[in-house]
Amino acid sequence: MTTIETVTLPDLGEGLTESDLVEWVVAVGDTVALNQVVAEVETVKALVQLPSPYAGVVAELLVEPGVTVPVGTALLTIAVEEPAVAEDAQPAAPEGTAAPEPGAAAPERTAVLVGYGPLVGSSARPLRRARSAQWAAAHAGAQEARLALAGRPIGPKVLPPVRKLAHDLGVDLNKVEWSGTDGMITREDVLRAVSSAPVAPDARRPDALSAAHRPGLAGPAGRPAESPPGQRETRTPVAGVRKQTAAAMVASAFTAPHASTSLTVDVTPTLELLTELRRDPSLEGHRLTILTVVAKAVTLALRVHPALNAHWDELAGEIVQYDYVHLGVAVATPRGLLVPTVKDADRMRLPELADAVAALTEAARSGTTTPGDLAGGTITITNIGVFGVDTGTPILVPGQAAILAMGAIRRQPWEFQDRVALRSVLTLSLSFDHRLVDGAEAARFLADVGSILARPGSVLRMV
Template sequence: MIQDFRLPDLGEGLPEAEIVAWLVSEGDTVALNQTIAEVETAKAVVELPSAYAGTVTKLHAAAGDVVEVGSVLISYDLGGEDSPAPAPATETDQVEEPSQAEPNLVGYGAAPRGSARPQRRARSGAGRPAASDTAVLEAAPHDAIQVSDPERPIERPRSTPPVRLLAKQLGIDLALVEATGANGVISRTDVEAYAERVGVAPVGSLAVAEPSIEPEPVAAFAATPGERTTRTPIRGVRKHTADAMVRSAFTAPHVTTFLTVDVTATTELIASLKADRALSEHKIGVMAVAAKAVCLALAHHPGLNSRWDEAAGEIVEHHYVNLGIAAATGRGLVVPNIRDAQDLALVELADAIRALAETARSGKTPPADMMGGTFSITNVGVFGVDAGTPILNPGEAGILALGAVRRQPWEHKGEIALRDVMTLALSFDHRLVDGEQGSRFLVDVADVLREPGRAMLLR
C-alpha cells in the first residue's frame, strides 16, 4: 500500500518550511521515527521523524525547496499496512488538523503501532479535586468542565498546539469556538473567524502600516546586465527575525537608557572562579553574572517582567523569569530562553547559557525554547561594541544590552585608576515601564556588577 506523508505543523503555527537536507533516498527502507529530513522553519532547523515504517517510493521536494504545511513530502510503500500510525500521547494532548491525515509531529516521532493512547483524568493534589470529589475542575479557562464521574476522562476542545497558542494570544476561550471541520477539531480558521465575530484584533495587527519585507522575485533581477550584487531570498530565521523586529518597533514604544559601570570586582570574581579547578569547566563569564543580576533585580521591579495583553486589556505580570539570550547564528538572530532562570545559581546559569548558545549556533534550537520568554539579554560587547539600542523581543517588556568591558582610567576611591568599565543599555516598553522604574532597575543590575557581593543581600 502506498501512503503519502504530508509536511506536518511543527508546533509553531508557521505555514511553510524549507528542506535543508534529505537523510533518506528513494528505495530506502525506513523505520518508524527514523529521521528522514532536516527542515528549516522561520525559527530553527528541525529534524523530521518518519511517521511510518516502509520503503520510500518518492521524494516530492528537493533540498532547498520551500514546502507548505500539508503538502505531500514523501511517499512510502507500507507493504500491506492499511492505516497510519496513531499520534503520540503528550501532556499537550495534541490533535491533528482535519486536513492532515498524518500525526501532528512536534519534534518527535509517531507512537509505535498498537500503543494505547492514555486518557487524561482528574488528578488529586493541591488545587485539583480528589478522585472522590464531584466538582468543577479548576484549570485553564478552556479546561474548566463539570466532572460528574471521577473516572471519566476529561474532555477539552480539540485543537493543535499552535491553534491553542493563537487562542491564548487573542484571549479567546476555545470552549466558545465552534469547530467547522471534520472530527470536531478546532482549526486556526475557526479561531480567526470567532475573533473577527467578537471584534478581537488579530495577533500582530498594527495601527500603522508595516513596511513590506517580502522578497522580490529573484528571477526578475537575475539577468540585469552589469549588476554586481548577490541576492538572497528573505526566508527562514532571517525573515522571522525581520518580521518580529518590525512588529516590535511599531507596536511597543521603546525607550532606551544607558549606564556605564565599573565592573572590576566582577572581572576579578570571574578570574578567581576560573582559577578554581572545581569550577573551571563551567565557563563563568560576565554574561552569567549579568543574568544573575537581572533575575535578582526583576524580583524588585516586576514591571520589567510583564507583558501587554491588548486583547484582554490587561497587564500580565510574570512570577517567573524565562530569560531570553540573544544568539547570533549563520541563519540570523534567535532568542531562546532559559526557563525559570530565577531558580538557578550562578554556575547553573553559566552552564545553561553555554548550552543554549552551542545549540543555537548548530541550528538545532527546539522551537519551544524560543517561545514564552519574559525578559532578554544581548551581549554586543563580544563584537567590540560599547553600547547599542536593542529592540524588544515581541511580547517582552525589557531587554538589556551588555557592552564591551574596557580597561580605562576611572575614578576610584577619590583617585584615577585603571579599571574595567562597561556600558549597560536597557530598552523597555514605555506602556509597561515608566522612566523611573526602568532607571531603578538598571541601577540595581549595575550595583550587582559593581559589587557582586551585594547579591548575597538580595533575594
C-alpha cells in the same frame, strides 16, 4: 497490493505554522523504513529531522529544498506494499505476546516528531490521521463551495497567528494582497500592508514552489544563487531564522512603544571577583563569565523591579506579571539570531546559571536547540560587546517588556576614590516597553544592575 501514501508537513508545535524544507535525505526510488529520516526542515525555533510514517519506496518528492511550506502541505509520496488497515481494526500483537485486552491502555508510542508515532512492535500505519486530514481538506473545499453558492463571502485565507498580528497592527485582511499558496495571506503580507510596500509580480505563489526558488534564480535552502556573468549583485532568498526574525522585529516595532536608557559602569570589582571564583577548586569546570554575572544581576534586580518581567496582553486587555524569570540569551549563529531561554533562571545559583547559559549557547550555535529551548522567555540579554561594540539600542523580543544589551569592556581612565585611574568600564543599554515600564522604573532597574556589577557586595541588600 501497492498504495500511494502522502507524507505532509506535521504540526511542529509551539504555535509554528510553517517551516522551510532544508534538505532531502532520500531520493525517488529509495526504500525507506518506518521512522527513517527523510528530510530536514527548519523553523524559527530549530532544525528538525522529519521521519517517515510509512515503510516503502519513495515515489515522488513534491517540494524543492529552500521552499517555505505551511503545516499540512504534501511533501512526498511513498509506495507502500501493504494491505490497507481498517479504521476500526486493532493492530496485531507482536509474535510471542498476548493481544491487548478490551479497554486496556494503548501501547506506548515511540518518541518521534510531533504528528507521527507508529505503535511499537506494530506495522500498522497511521491511516486514521492521514484520512482525517484528507477529509478535513475535502470538507473545507465543500464548505467554500456552499458559501459561494449561497452568495456569502468566503473571506481571506489566514492562519490564526497571522490574523492576530493583523489585528494588533490594525490591518484589514480583506484589503491585503496575498502571496501564499492558494490565496493564503502570510505574515509578510500583513507586514507589507503596514509599510505600504508594493508586492512584486512574482511574489505570488500559485503552488508550493516559489518562483524565487526556480532553477537559475536562487540556490536551495536560502543560499545565494550563482549570478549570471557580468552581474554585480547576489540575491539570497529570505527564509528560515532570518525570515522569522525579521517578521518578529517588525511586529515588535509596530506593536510595542520602545524607549531606551543606558548606563556606563566600572566593572573592575566584578572582574576581580570572577578571577577569584575561577581559582576556587569547588567551581572548577564552570564557565564563569561577565555574561553570567550580568544574568544573575538581572534576576536579582527583577525582584525589586518586577514591572520589567511582564507581558502586555492586548487581546485580554491585561498586564501579565510573571513570578518566574525565563531569561533569554541572544546568540549569533550561522542560521541567524536565536534566543535560547534559561528556564527559572532566578532559582539558579551562579554556577548553575553559568552551566545553563553555556549549554544553551553551544546548542544554538550547533543547531541542536529544541523548540522548547527557544520559547517562553520573559526578559532577554544580548551581549554585543563580543563584537567590539560599546553600546546599541536593541529591539524588544515580541511579548517581552525589556531587553538589556552589554557592550564591550574597555580599559580607560575613570574616577576612582577621588583620583583618576585606569579601570575596566562597561556600558549597559536597556530597551523597554513604555506601556509596561515608565522611565523612572527602567532607570532604577538599570541602576541596580549596575550597582551589583560595580559593587558585588551590594547584592546583600537584594536577597
